[in-house]
Amino acid sequence: MTRIDDLPLRDELRGMSPYGAPQLDVPVRLNTNENPFPVPEALVRLIADRVSDAARTLNRYPDRDAVVLRTQLAGYLTRTTGYQVGPHQVWAANGSNEIIQQLLQAFGGPGRTAIGFDPSYSMHSLISRGTGTGWISGPRNEHFGIDREAAVAAIHEHRPEVVFVCSPNNPTGTAVEAETVLALYEAAQAARPERGALVVVDEAYAEFSHRPSLLPLIEGRPTLVLTRTMSKAFGAAGLRLGYLAADPAVVEAVLLVRLPYHLSAVTQATAHAALEFADTLLGYVDELKAERDRLVTELREIGCEVTESDANFVQFGRFEDPKDVWRRLLDHGVLVRDNGVPGRLRVSCGTREENDTFLDAVRAVMKEISE
Incomplete structure (x- = not known):
């Protein structure tokens, strides 16, 4: 049987592993930062109606530039952050x-480099x-924040064409201060x-943060880009809709590399409906934030070391053998994420009942280990 190494694969891809988390059939799945609340029935009906309408014209290509959707996204950002954004500053994919x-594709590529601050979202390096x-x-x-002075020095040393800053950071949940982003931006331009x-x-994960969005920082900074998703706060991971806000010139640059008609009519119709239910869907966010804070408190009471989180997940430890703890939790019917951060695991915030099951499992595992 042919192996991947037998193929004429690009050298920089050899030895790499595809991104992914275990998809196991267990009672409590808290490993992929999904929103645990299902889409409301009223929204399900609206989506069905909108998709039905879209199906009647599937013989035609969808709106290539998703103008209506970008207008809705711009309105959502303006309303929730207080910073005025126009559709010409927004792009969706x-x-x-x-x-x-x-x-x-537009700003990186062969002969260019990107920098991120690890541990962070692994797809930044994989897509790079x-x-x-x-x-x-x-x-x-040591607290998983960005060391501003060291980060600026690294940018000056390596002179990357692209700089990634994740706030709140995945997998640690730590937020980044506006002053740090500005310092990195100035260093990158210099x-x-x-x-x-x-x-x-x-x-x-911005909607889960205690801090205001960093969106206003794009003002007067033509190479500062902010990316968002509808997967988390909107509870629409299955929709696969992400977007950016930036200077209109950045959107023009992305248009050069985007595939023709990349957003299907069905995707656009579903996103339109979800955005109309934004207030309802964001109502779940407050409940998840309260549950996240409860997880932090109770995990510390159990004896775990917990990283401060502004996201819908919590990093906890410190374990001599996190893989063993992961397996033991799985034996108790709870699936969390082993992200490879030494001595630590990550748990997504679930419903109150799921979180109770998780906390009981942690208590049981800690007792097993101590004995």
């Missing part, structure tokens, strides 16, 4: 991962390598004085 890919962009792993401090460098702020 199949999940924020495709947004990241398009940005790297997939687009032929060199990857640099920048530093974080390191690339000819045309500057792209700085991408990944706000996939």
Whole structure:
């Protein structure tokens, strides 16, 4: 049987592993940061009606530039952040991962490099390598925040064309201060004085944060980009809809590399409906934030070391053998994420009942280990 190594694969892809988390049939799945609340029935009916309407014209291509959807997204950002955004500043794609890919296709590529601050979202490095962009792993401090001075020094040393900042950060949940983003942006422009460098702020979990969005920072900064997703706060992971906000010139650049008609009519119709239910869907966010804070408190009471979180998940430890703890929790019917951060695991925030089951499992596992 032919092996992948027998194929004429690009050298930089050899030895890599595809992104993914275990998809196991267990009572409590808290490993992929999904919103645990199902879509309301009223929205299900609206989606069905909108998709039915779209189906009647499936013989035609969808709106290539998703103008109506981008207008809705711009309105959502303006209303929820207080910062005025127009549709010409917004672009949408199949999940924020495709947004990241398009940005790297336009601003990265062979002979160019991107930097991120690990541990962080692993798709930043995977998509970088997939687009032929060199990857640099920048530093974080012992509390998993970005060490501003060290990060600025790394940017000056490596002079990357693309800088990734994840806030709140995945998998640690830590938020990044606006002052730090500004410092990294200024360093990136100084390191690339000819045309500057792209700085991408990944706000996939922004709606769960105690801090205001970093969106206003794009004002007057033409190479600062903010990315978002409808997978988390909107509870629409199955929709696969991500978007960015930036200077209109960035949107023009992405148009050069996007595939024709990349967003299907069905995807656009579903996203239209979901955005009309934004207030209802965001109502679940407050409940999840309260549950996240409860997880932090109770995990510490159990004796775990917990990283402060502004997301819908919590990083906890510190374990001598996190893989063993992961397996033991699975034996108790709870699936969490082993993200490879030394001594730690990550749990997504579920319903109150799911979180109770998880906490009981942690207590049982801690007792097993102590004995």
